[in-house]
Structure formats: structure tokens, C-alpha cells
Amino acid sequence: RYFKRIEKVEGKVESYITLTKEEALKKAKEVDEKLAKGEELGDLAGIPVAVKDNIVTEGVKTTCGSKMLENFVPPYDATVTKKLKDEDAIILGKTNLDEFAMGSSTENSAFKTTKNPWDLSRVPGGSSGGSAAAVVSDEAVYALGSSTGGSIRQPAAFCGIVGLKPTYGLVSRYGLVAFASSLDQIGPMTKDVEDCAIVLNNIAGYDKMDSTSVNREKVDYTKALKEGVKGLKIALPKEYFDDRIDSRVKDKIYDAVKVLEGLGAEVSEVSLPHSEYALSTYYIIAPAEASSNLARFDGVRYGYRTENYNSIDELFIKTRSEGFGEEVKRRIMVGTYCLSSGYYDAYYKRAQKVRTLIKKDFEDVFKKYDVIISPTTPTLPFKIGEKKEDPISMYLSDILTVSINLAGVPALSMPCGYIDGLPVGMQIIGKAFDESTILKTAYAYE
Numbered sequence: 001r002y003f004k005r006i007e008k009v010e011g012k013v014e015s016y017i018t019l020t021k022e023e024a025l026k027k028a029k030e031v032d033e034k035l036a037k038g039e040e041l042g043d044l045a046g047i048p049v050a051v052k053d054n055i056v057t058e059g060v061k062t063t064c065g066s067k068m069l070e071n072f073v074p075p076y077d078a079t080v081t082k083k084l085k086d087e088d089a090i091i092l093g094k095t096n097l098d099e100f101a102m103g104s105s106t107e108n109s110a111f112k113t114t115k116n117p118w119d120l121s122r123v124p125g126g127s128s129g130g131s132a133a134a135v136v137s138d139e140a141v142y143a144l145g146s147s148t149g150g151s152i153r154q155p156a157a158f159c160g161i162v163g164l165k166p167t168y169g170l171v172s173r174y175g176l177v178a179f180a181s182s183l184d185q186i187g188p189m190t191k192d193v194e195d196c197a198i199v200l201n202n203i204a205g206y207d208k209m210d211s212t213s214v215n216r217e218k219v220d221y222t223k224a225l226k227e228g229v230k231g232l233k234i235a236l237p238k239e240y241f242d243d244r245i246d247s248r249v250k251d252k253i254y255d256a257v258k259v260l261e262g263l264g265a266e267v268s269e270v271s272l273p274h275s276e277y278a279l280s281t282y283y284i285i286a287p288a289e290a291s292s293n294l295a296r297f298d299g300v301r302y303g304y305r306t307e308n309y310n311s312i313d314e315l316f317i318k319t320r321s322e323g324f325g326e327e328v329k330r331r332i333m334v335g336t337y338c339l340s341s342g343y344y345d346a347y348y349k350r351a352q353k354v355r356t357l358i359k360k361d362f363e364d365v366f367k368k369y370d371v372i373i374s375p376t377t378p379t380l381p382f383k384i385g386e387k388k389e390d391p392i393s394m395y396l397s398d399i400l401t402v403s404i405n406l407a408g409v410p411a412l413s414m415p416c417g418y419i420d421g422l423p424v425g426m427q428i429i430g431k432a433f434d435e436s437t438i439l440k441t442a443y444a445y446e
């Protein structure tokens with residue numbers, strides 16, 4: 001049924017890079033047989049899922065939306081891919097993204113531009129735009145995305161679905177092609193809050209293959225869902241409601257907060273004083289780490305290799321010039337510059353110090369409050385082509401999400417109304433490893 005649906009809408013939406021129909025039908029049959037034999041089924045049994053194409057899948061092409069990996073077939077599964085398979089999920093295919101997850105519109109994919117299903121002339125957000133579009137157009141029941149600075153929440157907001165960026169270290173990054181390793185996290189993109197909790201249950205957990213994975217007691221995220229928000233302390237950071245944010249978007253968030261207040265939550269205004277530095281800090285740290293992570297794509301080990309070259313230097317230069325797109329090259333250049341001797345102290349080291357201050361802002365607020373609420377994005381979904389030639393204006397669509405990745409805390413985006421037929425996203429931010437409180441707040445509002 002899902003492949004029929006995909007056949008019907010994919011020509012317009014273009015969510016997927018690769019469809020894995022044969023493997024999916026085989027798995028579906030396996031699940032059927034298990035069921036017939038009365039064998040125990042996994043938690044996600046038979047439910048069709050889409051996986052962002054920067055998460056490796058054994059034997060199935062994983063391109064990262066890049067010409068560099070156009071024909072790359074990984075010999076192993078990411079930990080999350082394996083977990084999905086172990087729980088009998090049915091993987092329908094791999095979804096489109098901005099090249100190496102760098103972008104906010106999915107226009108940086110080397111292969112196609114995914115459309116926003118609410119208005120095909122608009123972007124679905126990014127970088128997990130393919131995953132978000134697939135979920136809202138029902139080309140999958142749910143999807144996995146990845147976030148370095150907002151790539152789960154921003155497309156979730158633009159497409160009107162639920163997206164969660166878990167606490168750094170909660171979900172294994174093993175097999176997620178690294179963009180900025182100290183910021184990257186994989187998370188669920190779902191149609192509702194309960195699905196989000198169920199998927200998180202199945203992908204979270206310690207993994208010895210990821211040295212930053214945290215070993216903690218397992219939590220059942222569905223448990224707290226129905227606890228309600230009576231007495232819950234909600235903070236609204238004034239910096240997240242300033243005049244850079246579309247007032248129509250802000251009004252929707254205030255309306256949603258009123259609903260929570262009506263359910264017994266207590267709401268106060270707070271300050272996250274270092275917010276103004278978040279974007280510049282992010283756009284030093286993320287490119288710096290990216291420039292290092294992407295050094296492995298040299299035309300020798302795997303991926304694209306240029307055809308004609310006379311020396312090893314020429315092989316590197318031509319391979320990388322031809323294999324990477326504009327935005328990726330821009331990040332490699334910025335990152336290399338920030339890390340170079342002479343500039344390291346002025347940029348990278350200073351950015352790391354400011355990152356600590358941003359993290360402390362959150363710690364201070366969470367001494368008194370349970371969750372922080374804000375809009376997810378400063379604007380409604382923008383038009384395809386509107387920001388593509390202007391990287392700075394594209395970067396600005398992340399002003400409300402990047403701090404959360406810098407601080408390592410979890411945050412969810414959920415739909416909270418529509419303006420002119422376009423969805424608005426509300427961001428709920430929580431304490432480290434306190435996804436349960438975020439989810440119960442979201443569930444109460446939903």
C-alpha cells in the first residue's frame with residue numbers, strides 16, 4: 001500500500017533518493033511468516049519507515065545527497081538501522097537531504113529538490129527535508145532524520161510533523177556519516193507525539209561503537225506521556241521572541257502556551273543572554289569539524305574519483321572539486337580557515353568558550369524551569385530558490401535551533417497551527433536526558 005502511495009505522490013514531492021521495494025517486500029513477508037507461526041514480533045513490526053540518506057544501510061546505496069558518494073554501497077548497518085531491523089521495521093528507502101546535511105532547504109542535494117507537500121513551490125526545510133516530506137505526505141509512517149543545528153526540528157516545523165533532536169549521546173551515531181561530530185544526533189520524525197516516544201524507545205541506548213554514547217538506565221518514553229502538565233514550569237526566553245521572528249508565528253506560539261497554561265502549567269519569561277552569539281558560534285564549530293570529517297573523501301579510499309590526473313595532488317584536488325557541491329566547499333574553506341594556525345585562537349578556541357557560556361545559559365534556566373518553549377523557525381516555509389544564492393539568509397533560518405545542539409540538550413518541534421495553509425512549529429526544549437518531560441508537554445498540548 002505504501003509503495004502505491006509513493007508511486008502516486010513521489011513525482012510531485014520527491015522525498016526519496018533510493019527506494020528499496022524488493023528488500024521491503026521481503027521483510028514484510030518475513031514478518032507475516034513470524035506472525036503466522038505465532039513467533040514474537042519486534043516493537044516496530046511491519047511498520048514502514050524512511051531513513052535519511054546519511055545513515056548507512058548495508059547493501060543499500062547511501063549517498064549523503066552528494067556526487068561524492070553517488071554509488072557508495074556501505075558494507076554495514078548503522079546502529080540505528082540495525083535496531084530498526086531487529087525490531088522488524090520495514091525500511092522503504094532512503095530520503096533526500098542537503099549534501100552531507102549542510103543546509104536548511106534540501107536544495108543543496110546533488111540529486112533533486114524535495115518539495116513541501118503543503119505548497120509545492122516551497123521548501124520542506126532541511127537538511128532532513130526528504131524525511132519530513134515523506135512523513136507528512138504519507139510516503140512512510142515515520143522517518144529517521146539527523147540534526148547538527150536544526151535539521152530535524154526545522155523540516156518538521158515546515159512540514160507540520162513532530163521531530164525530536166535527542167540529548168547528545170542518547171542515540172548512537174555509529175554509521176551516521178559525520179558532519180560535525182560534537183553536534184550530530186539522530187532522531188525520530190513522526191506524525192504524532194506518541195509515535196515519537198515509541199520510535200525513541202527503539203533507537204536510544206548505549207552503544208560501545210560510539211565513544212560519545214552515554215551509558216544510562218533505559219527509559220520507557222511512553223510512560224510519562226499522559227502525566228499532564230499541572231504545575232509544570234515553562235520558560236519563554238525573550239531572545240527567542242524578538243523582532244527577527246515573524247509576528248504571526250509568535251502569536252501561534254503564545255496561543256499554544258495559553259493552552260498549556262489552561263492545563264495547569266506555570267509560564268514565565270526568562271533570558272538566555274548569550275543567544276545572540278549562537279549562530280556565529282555554530283558557523284565556526286560546525287564547519288571546523290566538517291572540514292576535518294570530510295578530509296576522508298579523497299578519491300582514494302571510497303566514493304567518487306576523478307577520471308584524469310597526473311599526480312596524487314591533482315587526484316585530490318580534482319576529485320574534491322568535482323565531487324563536492326558549493327555549500328560543502330564553502331564550509332570546508334571556512335572550517336579550514338578557522339582551524340589554521342594563527343586563526344585558531346581567534347575563531348575556533350573563542351567559539352568553544354562561547355559554546356560553554358551558551359550551555360550555561362540553559363543550565364541556569366533549567367535550575368528553576370522544566371521546559372523552555374519557543375518558535376522552531378523565525379519564518380513560515382520559504383519559496384524554493386528564495387534563499388539559495390544567499391547563504392547568510394539561509395543560515396538565519398537556524399537562529400532558534402542551533403543553540404540547542406551547541407548545549408547538547410534535547411528539543412522537539414511539533415505543529416501548533418497553520419497560517420495561510422502553512423504549518424507553524426513550536427519548539428519544546430528540555431534538560432539533558434529529560435526527553436520524558438518534553439514528550440509529556442507535547443502530548444498534553446496535542
Ligand code: GLN
Nearest residue numbers: 101103147148149150151
Ligand atoms: N541548517 C544547518 C546547517 O546548515 C543545520 C544542518 C543540520 O542540522 N544538519 O548547518
